[in-house]
Amino acid sequence: MLLLTHLTLSVLTSFLTTMSPGASSVVQQAPPARAPAPPQFPSSIVIEPMVVELGAIKPGSTHPAKFIIRNIGAKPVRVLDAVPNCKCTAITPVKGKVIEPGATLELSASLAAPRAPGIKEASVLLAFDQSPPIGVKIRGDVQFPVIAVPPFADALKEVVRGTVKLSSHDGQPFRVTRSGTKDPVFVGFDPAKDAPRASYDIVWDLAGVPCEAMPLWWFVWTDRVDCPVIPLRVRDECTGSKADMGRAARFWISKEQLVDAGNASNGKAHEVEIDLEHYNPPKKGAVERPDWRTVKSVRSLSPLVDATYISTRDVGTDGVMVKISVTPKALGPIEGELEIETATGIGRVPFTVHGVS
Numbered sequence: 256m257l258l259l260t261h262l263t264l265s266v267l268t269s270f271l272t273t274m275s276p277g278a279s280s281v282v283q284q285a286p287p288a289r290a291p292a293p294p295q296f297p298s299s300i301v302i303e304p305m306v307v308e309l310g311a312i313k314p315g316s317t318h319p320a321k322f323i324i325r326n327i328g329a330k331p332v333r334v335l336d337a338v339p340n341c342k343c344t345a346i347t348p349v350k351g352k353v354i355e356p357g358a359t360l361e362l363s364a365s366l367a368a369p370r371a372p373g374i375k376e377a378s379v380l381l382a383f384d385q386s387p388p389i390g391v392k393i394r395g396d397v398q399f400p401v402i403a404v405p406p407f408a409d410a411l412k413e414v415v416r417g418t419v420k421l422s423s424h425d426g427q428p429f430r431v432t433r434s435g436t437k438d439p440v441f442v443g444f445d446p447a448k449d450a451p452r453a454s455y456d457i458v459w460d461l462a463g464v465p466c467e468a469m470p471l472w473w474f475v476w477t478d479r480v481d482c483p484v485i486p487l488r489v490r491d492e493c494t495g496s497k498a499d500m501g502r503a504a505r506f507w508i509s510k511e512q513l514v515d516a517g518n519a520s521n522g523k524a525h526e527v528e529i530d531l532e533h534y535n536p537p538k539k540g541a542v543e544r545p546d547w548r549t550v551k552s553v554r555s556l557s558p559l560v561d562a563t564y565i566s567t568r569d570v571g572t573d574g575v576m577v578k579i580s581v582t583p584k585a586l587g588p589i590e591g592e593l594e595i596e597t598a599t600g601i602g603r604v605p606f607t608v609h610g611v612s
Contacts, residue, residue, distance in 0.1 A: 298386050298387055298389075299326060299327055299328025299329075299330070299332060299385060299386045300324060300325070300326060300327070300328075300332060300354075300383055300386040300389060301324075301325045301327055302322055302323065302324050302325070302362075302381070302389055302391055303322070303323050303325070304322065304391075305391055305392070306391070306392045306393075306394060307320040307321075307322070307391075307392070307393045307394070308394055308395075309366065309393065309394065309395035309396075310395065310396060311395075311396050311398045312366075312368045312375075312395040312396065312397055312398070313368065313397070313398070314368055314369065314370045314371065314372070314397050314399060314515075315367075315368060315369075315370050315515075316367075316368045317365055317366070317367045317368070318365060318366050318368070318393075318395060319363065319364070319365045320363070320364045320365065320366065320393045321361060321362070321363055321364075322361070322362040322363075322364065322379075322391050323359050323360075323361055323362075324349075324354060324359060324360040324361070324362060324381070325354075325358075325359045326354040326355065326356055326357065326358055326359070327357075328356060328385070328386070329356050330356060330385055331353050331354065331355050331356065331385075332353070332354045332383050332384065332385045332386055333351065333352070333353050333354075333383065333384045333385070334349050334350055334351065334352045334353075334354070334360070334381060334382070334383060335350070335382040335383060335384055336350050336380075336381070336382045337349050337350055337362065337379055337380070337381045337382075338379065338380050339364070339377060339378070339379050340377060340378045340379070340380070341377055342367075342510065342530070342532065342570065342571070342574055343366060343367045343368075343369070343375070343377050344364055344365065344366055344367075344377040344378075344379060344393065345364065345365045345367075346362060346363065346364045346365075346379055347361075347362060347363040347364075349362055349381075362379070362381075362391075364379060364391075364393060366393040366395060368395060368397050369397060369511050370486070370511060370513055370515045371397065371406070371472075371486045371488055371511070371513060372397050372398060372399055372402070372403055372406035372485065372486070372487075373396075373397055373406040373407065373488070374394065374395075374396055374397075375394070375395050375396075375397055376392055376393070376394045376395075377392065377393050377394075378390050378391065378392045378393075379391050379392075398424065399424075399482050399485055400423065400424050400425070400479060400481045400482040401421050401422070401423050401424070401429065401477055401479060401482045401485055402421070402422050402423075402424055403419050403420070403421055403475070403485050403487060404419065404420045404422070405419065406487065406488070407487050407488040407489070407490050408459045408461070408473045408487050408488070408489045408490065409490050410461050410469075410489055410490055410491040411490050411491060411492065415460065415461050415462040415463075416458060416459060416460040416461065416462060417458075417459055418442055418456050418457065418458055418459070419456070419457050419459060419475070419487060420454065420455070420456050420457075421454065421455050421456075421457055421475065421477075421485070422453060422454040423453045423454070423479070426453050427453060428450070428451040428452050428453050429451060429452075429453070429477050429478055429479050429482075430446070430451050430477060430478040431455055431457060431475060431476070431477055432476045432477060432478055432587075432588065433474075433475070433476040433588050434457055434458075434459070434473070434474075434475045434476070435459060435460070435473050435474065435475075436474075436590065439455075439457055439458075439475070440457065440458040440460070441455055441456065441457060441458070442455075442456035442457075442458060443456060444456075457475060459473045459487065461473075461489070461491070466492075466493035466497065467493075469489065469491055469493035469494055469498075470489055470494075470605070471488070471489055471494050471498065471512055471513075471605055472486045472487060472488060472489060472513060472605055473486075473487040473489055474486055474487070474588075474590050474607060475487060476588040476609075480518065483517070483518060483588070483609035484515065484588065484590075484607045484609065486513055486515070486607070499602065499603075501600060501601070501602065502534050502602065503534065503535070503536075503537070504599075504600055505547065505597065505599040505600025505601070505602060506533060506534055506535055506542075506543065506544050506547040506599050506600075507531050507532060507533055507534050507547050507548070507597065507599070507600075507602065508531070508532055508534045508602070509529060509530065509531060509532075509595075509602065509604040510530045510531070510532045510574075511530060512604060512605065513604070513605055513606070513607075514527055514529055514581075514593060514604055514605070514606040514607075515527075515606070515607050515608075516581045516583075516606065516607065516608035516609075517608070517609065518609045518611050519581060519582075519583050519608050519609065519610060519611065520583075520610075520611055520612070521583050521584070521585065521586055521610045521611065521612055522582065522583070522584065523582065524563075524580040524581070524582045525580065525581050525582070525583075525608070526565065526578060526579070526580050526581075527578075527579060527580075527581055528576045528577065528578050528579075529553075529576070529577040529579065529593070529595065529604060530570075530574065530576055530577075531548065531574065531575050531576075531577060531595070531597075532573060532574050533547060533548075533572075533573035533574065540573065542572075542573070544598070544599050546597070546598035546599060547597055547598065547599045548567065548569070548575040548597065549597055549598040550564055550567055550575075550577055550595065550596070550597050551596045551597060551598065552564055552595075552596045553577065553579045553593060553594070553595050553596075554593070554594050555581070555591060555592075555593055555594075555606075556591055556592045556593070556594055556603070557589060557590075557591030557592070558584075559583065559584050559585045559589045559591070559610075560581060560582065560583055560584065560589055560591060560606075560608060561581070561582040561584065562579055562580070562581050562582075562593055562606075563579060563580045563582075564577070564578075564579055565578040565579055565580055566578045577595065579593070581606070581608055583608050583609075583610035584610075585610050586610045586611065586612060587609065587610055588607070588609055589607065589608050589609070589610055590605070590606070590607045591605070591606060592604065592605055592606065593605075593606050
């Protein structure tokens with residue numbers, strides 16, 4: 256009986272020991288310690304407005320905007336930095352400015368509209384020493400006298416054709432003279448029988464175009480003097496990161512990827528500018544070749560246009576405006592490419608010009 260009792264106690268003790276957490280065969284890992292969160296300052300800065308809505312704006316136009324930065328806290332706040340997200344936005348220097356409690360600081364900015372239709376949005380990020388960073392925006396809808404809906408050719412996900420509605424802003428009838436280097440293809444309209452309209456549905460078609468030949472733009476031409484061409488951006492995998500593969504080696508890109516010379520007299524030189532921007536994402540924008548902006552030559556790859564390099568002017572530390580002359584040698588719509596050679600390499604930029612008498 257005593258032996259049984261000792262045996263029972265031994266088994267029970269062994270069982271309890273096995274079931275105890277300290278003796279478990281599975282080692283319990285403590286949850287990893289979390290890194291301490293960065294200190295959060297209560298926001299003592301209010302900016303009005305947060306977004307400036309410009310509404311409809313013209314291509315190539317510049318629009319001012321004003322933001323009021325207000326310190327509603329009890330301590331002075333210093334502006335550590337103010338950084339626009341693109342060169343299309345210029346701002347007044349506010350870095351280092353101190354805003355006293357109850358005081359305000361004005362930030363003036365401007366948005367330079369691109370020469371292609373669509374919504375353009377730019378932002379400015381402001382950092383403060385005693386308050387969280389705040390971003391403000393300027394937004395505008397770049398519209399031509401002839402409005403395109405949508406303002407692009409959406410050829411993503413193996414889509415090869417689609418339609419775009421063109422409508423005159425003033426309701427006046429007009430003619431579409433060319434689309435994608437060919438005669439336009441209409442939906443529900445026969446130009447041989449029907450009178451000109453104020454609105455059309457136009458077909459764009461990229462079927463059979465190989466990736467290496469995919470155009471950045473689908474150009475639609477009209478008979479309106481104030482809107483000879485409507486550039487529709489081609490949205491395709493081949494016009495994104497796969498396009499212009501030499502940009503990294505030469506350290507620059509054309510920001511707008513388009514030069515529109517507008518109406519130009521046949522046989523006469525017409526001056527335009529091309530916006531080039533430094534490009535070096537792998538090194539976070541570091542300038543490894545300062546001579547990237549040294550332009551050697553500019554030429555037209557179209558026999559219908561002569562192009563000549565005139566001069567350059569620096570825009571900040573990582574931009575340059577290249578002034579050239581364009582001389583059309585024919586009447587009517589002309590589209591092609593300009594070849595730009597700098598000390599670091601050669602790149603191409605699409606262009607349009609409408610030769611007039």
